[in-house]
Amino acid sequence: DAKTTQPTSMDCAEGRAANLPCNHSTISGNEYVYWYRQIHSQGPQYIIHGLKNNETNEMASLIITEDRKSSTLILPHATLRDTAVYYCIVRATYNTDKLIFGTGTRLQVFP
Amino acid sequence: DTEVTQTPKHLVMGMTNKKSLKCEQHMGHRAMYWYKQKAKKPPELMFVYSYEKLSINESVPSRFSPECPNSSLLNLHLHALQPEDSALYLCASSQAGEQYFGPGTRLTVT
Numbered sequence: 001d002a003k004t005t006q007p008t009s010m011d012c013a014e015g016r017a018a019n020l021p022c023n024h025s026t027i028s029g030n031e032y033v034y035w036y037r038q039i040h041s042q043g044p045q046y047i048i049h050g051l052k053n054n055e056t057n058e059m060a061s062l063i064i065t066e067d068r069k070s071s072t073l074i075l076p077h078a079t080l081r082d083t084a085v086y087y088c089i090v091r092a093t094y095n096t097d098k099l100i101f102g103t104g105t106r107l108q109v110f111p
Numbered sequence: 112d113t114e115v116t117q118t119p120k121h122l123v124m125g126m127t128n129k130k131s132l133k134c135e136q137h138m139g140h141r142a143m144y145w146y147k148q149k150a151k152k153p154p155e156l157m158f159v160y161s162y163e164k165l166s167i168n169e170s171v172p173s174r175f176s177p178e179c180p181n182s183s184l185l186n187l188h189l190h191a192l193q194p195e196d197s198a199l200y201l202c203a204s205s206q207a208g209e210q211y212f213g214p215g216t217r218l219t220v221t
Contacts, residue, residue: 042214043201044203044210097159097166099210100156101153101155102153
């Protein structure tokens with residue numbers, strides 16, 4: 001599976017959009033980009049995933065560059081409850097069971 | 112019901128004890144997972160069961176013994192653990208892509 005690079009930490013004001021970048025320059029054609037987050041002392045929570053098209057759900061939007069070497073997770077209106085560690089993960093094929101977490105980005109949303 | 116439950120929430124055990132962690136899901140998922148997470152580190156995959164058969168063992172020491180009695184239940188049997196095994200143990204399940212995680216069992220080995 002391709003490796004990912006994320007900033008160690010980011011801050012965001014409450015109510016503003018949080019844009020979390022992820023670099024996956026060695027991604028190959030059959031690898032999906034997944035995002036999970038982990039709020040302190042809880043289990044990780046699935047957010048969204050995509051292959052090459054942009055995706056949106058009730059939690060977030062995922063923007064993948066045309067060359068697929070990077071992506072951005074967007075939380076459109078961050079709240080204090082969005083303070084968490086956000087993990088960007090690249091997985092080979094949709095049904096692969098192995099999920100390898102990187103170090104993630106610690107997002108702090110402040111009032 | 113999209114919940115994965117884990118018991119107990121907290122466990123303290125001595126190095127000579129035998130204990131078990133339990134995980135349950137009622138979503139009909141075919142795969143179940145054990146992860147270990149040390150403080151301030153990402154989760155690390157330990158075991159994967161698919162259709163009740165062990166499909167992945169990430170070279171975990173034999174003092175950790177997984178068991179999948181049926182499609183809804185996953186156990187992790189612990190024996191002769193070391194203090195460095197103290198961690199948050201997470202269970203997850205999935206049908207295809209996304210995995211659903213339980214809240215974890217915080218284990219302390221004394």
